[in-house]
Amino acid sequence: MEAERALVNEIRPSARRTRSASARDDDRANRSHDRPVEGELAKAHPVVPEAIRERFVQVGNKYHFPDGTRAFTDHGKRLTSPSENTEVIKSLVSIAEARGWSEITVSGTDRFKREAWFAARSVGLDVRGYWPTEFEQGRLVRMLARAQAPGPAPDAVDRDPRPTANGDRAAAAPRQGDAPPRSYDDSRERGRTLQTGRLIDHGPAPYRHDPKNDPSYFVRIETPTGEREIWGVDLQRALNESLSRPRVGDEIGVRALRQEAVKIRRPEHDAEGRMIGSSTVDAHRNGWIVEKREFFRERSQAARVLRDASVDRQHAVKQHPELLGTYLQLHAAELAAKTLRNPEDRQRFVASVRAALADSVARGEPLSPVPLKESALERSSSVRRRSPPAREPESTPVR
Structure with a gap:
């Protein structure tokens, strides 16, 4: 007992x-x-x-x-x-x-x-x-300072009229004594914007902490304008697979990388809150990335190098070894472009591929895999070899 x-x-x-x-x-x-x-x-x-x-x-x-x-x-x-x-x-x-x-x-x-x-x-x-902890005491001090500081009225809460699966959106998390934080939906325009702040808490919970909602996962961050909660079932996987292993107190970035269409069963309630049935609705579910803020800074620098066509590939890979697979992908696009007769078409094709790859790198998406059994010398000369390899080389994903 x-x-x-x-x-x-x-x-x-x-x-x-x-x-x-x-x-x-x-x-x-x-x-x-x-x-x-x-x-x-x-x-x-x-x-x-x-x-x-x-x-x-x-x-x-x-x-x-x-x-x-x-x-x-x-x-x-x-x-x-x-x-x-x-x-x-x-x-x-x-x-x-x-x-x-x-x-x-x-x-x-x-x-x-x-x-x-x-x-x-x-x-x-x-x-x-x-x-x-020292971080929690500092968080309290910062919150009290924000509450006392004069400033403009808080922005209105954004609403996404489209249904989402298990609360895959960023939602407001008002707290006592603090100005209501902004709330961000996960529309294509805003959901893929990098949201940054200091990691306060994360964990599984019913969407918006309401027991009648479906299970979801939240990440709570502290921003200069207040605290913000981001919701999505994939956030748990994103944290578990994070390369930079963020912990409470770290400056992090959170971004929705992709969306997939799903069908979900949504409970229906009467005016008194009792569940009276359910219905199937079309929804979308986000795939997330959660990393320390420094990770995104490094990716931004790598993307700038990749966008610059004047930077030699070997020099770029020496600066950013993680881009090796991406440059191999770009080289494949250059080979494919040779089939185009018009030189301007070839340039436009390669430039569009380069820009798309650089955007992907900057967003933090997984990088192109690199063959494990292929040496640096073989990689540099493989485009000149005519004989195919005896078997498919093994590869590993890179982030």
Whole structure:
């Protein structure tokens, strides 16, 4: 039982520090009259802000999402939740603030405690039970500074009218005490724009942390204009396969490289939030890349070299060995262009291939593979050899 309780995500008012005997006598006197102590007051008149009452469905002391999933339980002198849902955590902190808990103690999973610490400190509550890292403390300071700094009204939230699979878009993640961050959709024009910032958190969650939505994956970054959450089921793979292995606190870039058409089943709800059925809709799903920001800087430099037709291939590959496969691909295009009679057509063809390859490099897409069993000398002379190889050479993808 004790082990199970230790795993419960909980927020409670911190115990008062040791006080004088006269202060304790005053408390006993208060109990004998009509002034209940904090826990008793919360049981007798539990304060829950109206906005939270409207957001959840209350059954006794339990609060649920409209689909029936339990959000949290109000025990009067403590609040518990079975989940790490960001919106639930912010709601618990709002309740604690409304009840006058100037100092709270948090317990449970690491992510719950981290999110609760940040939400509570954002509204001025002291927190016990979690020791923030230097990066997390700096993040709080930067957020408070942004909230106090004068500036233009935040941009309107962008909306993508097209359906997406498992929330494959960048969505707003408003936080208490912070100006609402911008939200970006994943349209072809904007979704492929490199979104940069400091990695704060990432993980699997229902889309926009709403239990009635499909499972998805989020990456939360801190930008100069606020925090931003990017959603997409492929983000988990992108992080696992990242070449630069970004970690929390690193400056990263996130970009949607491609889209594929999929069919998904979308639940349908009535006016009260109950699921009444589902329907199949056409949607699109993004393929993502997540790397440290330096990775994209290096790719941008390599793309500039590739675009410059005056740069000798051997010199370019010496500067950027990762471009070897790309230059072999460009050389194949030059050979193919010789079949064109018009010299201007040949130049335009090669130039268009060069530009397309450079754009791909700059976006961070996987580079062309390089044959493993072909030596540098063989590669330079292979175009002059007539005899084909005995078998297909093995190759490996390069990013």
